[in-house]
Amino acid sequence: MNRLTLALDVMGGDIGPRVTIPASIKALENDPMLSLLLFGDSQQIAPLLENLPSSILERLTVRHCSRTIANHQDLSYALRHSKGSSMRLAIEAVQKGEAQGCVSGGNTGALMGLSKILLQPLKGIERPALISMIPTMTGERSVMLDLGANIDCSAENLYQFALMGSIFAENQLGLVYPRIALLNIGIEEIKGYKSIRDASEMLKKNTALNYIGFIEGDLLLNGKADVIVNDGFVGNIALKTLEGAAKNVVSLVKGNATLQKTNHICKPLFAWLVKKLFLKGSFTRLKQINPDQYNGASLVGLTAVVVKSHGGANTDAFAYAIADAALQVRQQIPAKILAGLEKY
């Protein structure tokens, strides 16, 4: 492993430094080659750094800022008023080359918007996308994109998502020739939007990609495809529907019909489910699954690594998001996507 520095927006997320700082310390403990730039309110951060060994402290720099972007702020307002905020400063650190990647649990729209402006899309990428891993019933993982960055997509956009998703899955899931599918309302060639059918034709022609055809909503979790491609509107609806259904069914099984709303596209789909079952202790098979590993989504198609942690992430989950960003930097995902674009 090589040395690297990540910039963290430690104010983002529902809880802020009380989660992100212990998570940062954990990430530094687990990865001796990692350094972190922490952007946030030093008054809140300082007490959480007491009594740390020098081996950790020397790889950790606090950059004070008093401003934050609120979680549900309107995008254009957030962008206009982003100057000096912990999120923007973290991204700017990547822009300046002080860090090689960025992690935030804050406002997803603002993170995407600022990343696009400050870090720029890769040459040839029309639209960066939001990608996340989802668990499958076979015990493997799939990746799904776009999850909300682009609500209207051309065939070319979907084709590029497939390409980026394939490179991402190769590297992050260690797969050879990952199976790519387009989410559609049927598996016949005539189904769905013209953009999807055209993207299907483009993917068929590229023999370097392992395109397997259309997939329907009921098979999202069945491990039939490693890379599930869709526009951001449908992806967002499908992912949230999965999340809601998983919660509701578990609630039904547990006889508890009182449900709470959660409204975060990056919430790990099965975290709640798996935890509940895990805590119940009666489903030992599930102990192998760690829901924290499904924390967060990544922006792909940018010149640098940006990871969006779930706003409600706990310490372990945020530490996973940091480790995930570090892995993506070391695997040079942006450079590989760029090379893939040129190759395919």
Added chain:
Amino acid sequence: MNRLTLALDVMGGDIGPRVTIPASIKALENDPMLSLLLFGDSQQIAPLLENLPSSILERLTVRHCSRTIANHQDLSYALRHSKGSSMRLAIEAVQKGEAQGCVSGGNTGALMGLSKILLQPLKGIERPALISMIPTMTGERSVMLDLGANIDCSAENLYQFALMGSIFAENQLGLVYPRIALLNIGIEEIKGYKSIRDASEMLKKNTALNYIGFIEGDLLLNGKADVIVNDGFVGNIALKTLEGAAKNVVSLVKGNATLQKTNHICKPLFAWLVKKLFLKGSFTRLKQINPDQYNGASLVGLTAVVVKSHGGANTDAFAYAIADAALQVRQQIPAKILAGLEKY
């Protein structure tokens, strides 16, 4: 209750007469004012009608036909070769006034296509839609439309779906002033497609409708809205995703990761789930829920009642679909939608 006649495509569905004929007999037993025209292969039908009392036989007419439309036939092929098929003859019986409504468990696309051609949309309705009930965690039911009849929808289309859904929910669910929501990727006004935002503005202006705003995918089952409105592409993806997630989660709980594909938009969402739990016998609370009641979807916006039963429906479920069609005819849903269009 007044007398009425329904036309049945008894060849549709995965099993055909062995399900649809016992279901027809059951429906006739339960509804003494109902008569049925049965379209199908008389050789297959006759043995199933033996030893029936005259009180049933006299309300049942078999119209022999040897042709059927295959389940997964391409739509344009199916329409071109539909002449003389059980499905088409059943719809034609409605067109000629011999029956007041039609039920089929056959090819959904063909049923929609033929119904649009033969029965015509109501005056003022641009696009008929496919509507279905979904269970909620609060024990109530919601209706959702469109589920696949129209993949690209204008604001006007969505507005009309909301109107039709509201009238449908008022009558079929016995609700006063049903709460209408548009499925979207966020609840803020700026979210989603322009068509959805424009439909939202149109709905807000109509104070006769109880429009409550946007709803996200994770709350589909939570009973927050009585009428969930979306275009057919998103509706189909969301409903199948719900169905798949419910199955997979139950499978996870049961420790069985071997899953089968089901590919029917009209499959009752929770039928499988509830049955499994019911059969296990350990969740007595769920005995109150009858999954057969969620069988099928209805075409709304046509001049007559057309109900699509799930292809895999059992006898009870198909009998429910017949009773559902009878209820819609008696409640004069098409006329009420037409009046609603003129009123609003």
